[in-house]
Amino acid sequence: MTLANPSNWKHKLSNSHQLGGIETSIVDNGPGRGVRIAWVNTGTGLRYKLVLDRGMDILDAFFNESSLAWISHAGLTAPQPFSNQGIDWLRTFGGGLLTTCGLSNAGPPNTDASGSRGLHGNFSNTPAELISIKQPDIFTGDLSFEIVAKVRETTTFGPSLEMLRFISGTIGSPEIRIKDTVTNCGNAPAPHMILYHINCGWPLIDDGTRIVWKGDKKPKPTDANNTEFNQEYEFTRCAPPMDEHAGFGEDVAFIDPKADANNQVVCGYANDQLGLALKITFSKTQMPWLINWQHWGKNEYVTALEPATHPPIGQAAARENGTLILLEPGESRTYDLLLEVLTGEKAKGFTPR
Numbered sequence: 374m375t376l377a378n379p380s381n382w383k384h385k386l387s388n389s390h391q392l393g394g395i396e397t398s399i400v401d402n403g404p405g406r407g408v409r410i411a412w413v414n415t416g417t418g419l420r421y422k423l424v425l426d427r428g429m430d431i432l433d434a435f436f437n438e439s440s441l442a443w444i445s446h447a448g449l450t451a452p453q454p455f456s457n458q459g460i461d462w463l464r465t466f467g468g469g470l471l472t473t474c475g476l477s478n479a480g481p482p483n484t485d486a487s488g489s490r491g492l493h494g495n496f497s498n499t500p501a502e503l504i505s506i507k508q509p510d511i512f513t514g515d516l517s518f519e520i521v522a523k524v525r526e527t528t529t530f531g532p533s534l535e536m537l538r539f540i541s542g543t544i545g546s547p548e549i550r551i552k553d554t555v556t557n558c559g560n561a562p563a564p565h566m567i568l569y570h571i572n573c574g575w576p577l578i579d580d581g582t583r584i585v586w587k588g589d590k591k592p593k594p595t596d597a598n599n600t601e602f603n604q605e606y607e608f609t610r611c612a613p614p615m616d617e618h619a620g621f622g623e624d625v626a627f628i629d630p631k632a633d634a635n636n637q638v639v640c641g642y643a644n645d646q647l648g649l650a651l652k653i654t655f656s657k658t659q660m661p662w663l664i665n666w667q668h669w670g671k672n673e674y675v676t677a678l679e680p681a682t683h684p685p686i687g688q689a690a691a692r693e694n695g696t697l698i699l700l701e702p703g704e705s706r707t708y709d710l711l712l713e714v715l716t717g718e719k720a721k722g723f724t725p726r
Contacts, residue, residue: 397410452465568681568685630663641653
């Protein structure tokens, strides 16, 4: 069924929510009690949960009966704004299809003359201010939808970064469009790093699922060889659960991705057995790096592709090697991501380009 063609449904519906749209609510139980969320239904089998109180990141995501996202043991938890020391960030890391790292630190805890920062920054423990919701309209034929929110990372007398996040789509299209604009609202230059942790899990991710990317791979500096599996498969296939990844075990590749003539990078995952794929597109001009994190621990089975402004080395290391972005007062940077679900032959034919 092609929902974009109004002849399929015109005069047969009373309410747009029969096709899809955005529904907000508040969680009333467990460690996420009181957290504001928004369920988005694209009318195609793709539906996903925005966690407004966690930077409006994406937690659950499904296509029909298949989960696309990995959900951690913690799952949905309330934000803890002061989980910003050491690796406290991991205590509330729910996984999910999208966890944003930044806005001023992406990578391990680090300290220098400019201050001390915890793992992956403050963003995902910061509630968003909801600005607007646009629903699809069956009566005008406008099937687009959009939700807009603002997230602030600020301190008096210090850096003041603000991100305006747009998440949008169209009923009948199995895709998620993310547009983020980060602005320095302070009166002095502000350090800036951002990394998009796109965490995928079973059944999309399974033994043999293809990891789709093209570019030059560099091992994480602390990993001389990675596991024996990746010495053979070079980060192009998903592994079965492995004992080597118990606890903090992982494989990580820093990738200098190849872009097309329009400077767009395409990557993602393809499960040929299911005929299901997730395609990720982003601008190399905006985000010149792609990271592939793999953690094949038993009962913690996850991999992530992560478009980023920097490898996850932390603010201190980026300052030291001269790559740290310093936004001038009033300066903005915009980041665009497109996530698309592919099925059938399109999924099986999804390859690096």
